[in-house]
């Protein structure tokens with residue numbers, strides 16, 4: 001069985017973070033493992049508290065996994081501070097997993113900061129150069145590049161700028177565009193557009209986590225990056241289409257509708 005590891009934050013309500021990642025890995029038939037970098041207290045309406053794990057326990061979790069188990073793909077999500085980022089970068093440099101998907105999580109949908117302001121520079125200098133693909137949304141791409149991004153042309157410029165920070169490729173996600181949600185990949189030679197059809201729902205908690213974990217699962221299974229993204233777009237479309245209301249706010253994506261019916 002292929003394996004995938006998520007290094008991210010825990011979402012107590014199960015819609016985003018580690019929990020969304022593990023559900024996505026399972027739905028792809030990939031064995032999921034986790035390194036918890038932060039614990040968040042959150043629900044469908046917002047985040048009420050965050051506690052970061054110490055660099056020491058992050059380091060120990062990474063060693064426990066990599067000294068024993070072959071990791072086919074790594075997905076990195078919320079890592080809120082510079083010290084944690086540095087530990088993760090050091091371990092990736094020594095264990096050198098084949099595929100690294102970096103989702104540079106910065107702010108939750110509900111507006112809570114998940115990346116400390118002084119950690120942005122460490123993310124750029126230490127983690128982006130180790131990524132096979134970085135998957136910022138519009139706002140994250142704007143923060144990383146200090147650019148204003150409004151439409152497709154801005155997304156293309158940002159993808160190229162982030163590529164020049166050292167990652168092998170960049171997928172700028174267009175979920176927050178006013179028009180259809182197209183995602184744009186730059187791989188150093190060409191720009192690729194992955195088109196989607198907008199689904200009108202408020203229940204989109206964890207869409208970014210789900211997409212990056214689906215890409216990591218597909219890479220673990222041996223798909224090319226282009227195939228992995230196309231397949232992940234298909235997956236996120238189904239997961240959003242079958243998303244459901246839970247709690248009083250933004251409900252989660254649905255990973256299991258294929259098995260348990262449209263509305264589980």
Ligand SMILES: Nc1ncnc2c1ncn2[C@@H]1O[C@H](COP(=O)(O)OP(=O)(O)OP(=O)(O)O)[C@@H](O)[C@H]1O
Nearest residue numbers: 137173174175176181197198199206207208209211
């Ligand atoms: N309403 C929608 N209909 C169809 N596809 C969508 C919709 N919203 C987002 N997507 C797709 O979902 C994926 C995640 O994109 P998005 O821009 O929402 O990421 P994100 O903002 O990082 O997510 P999150 O807020 O969960 O961190 C992308 O492939 C995007 O095109």
Ligand SMILES: Cc1ncc(COP(=O)(O)O)c(N)n1
Nearest residue numbers: 009010016017108109205206
């Ligand atoms: C632990 C964690 N990781 C990531 C997100 C982003 O997801 P969203 O933008 O849907 O709130 C989150 N809310 N919590």
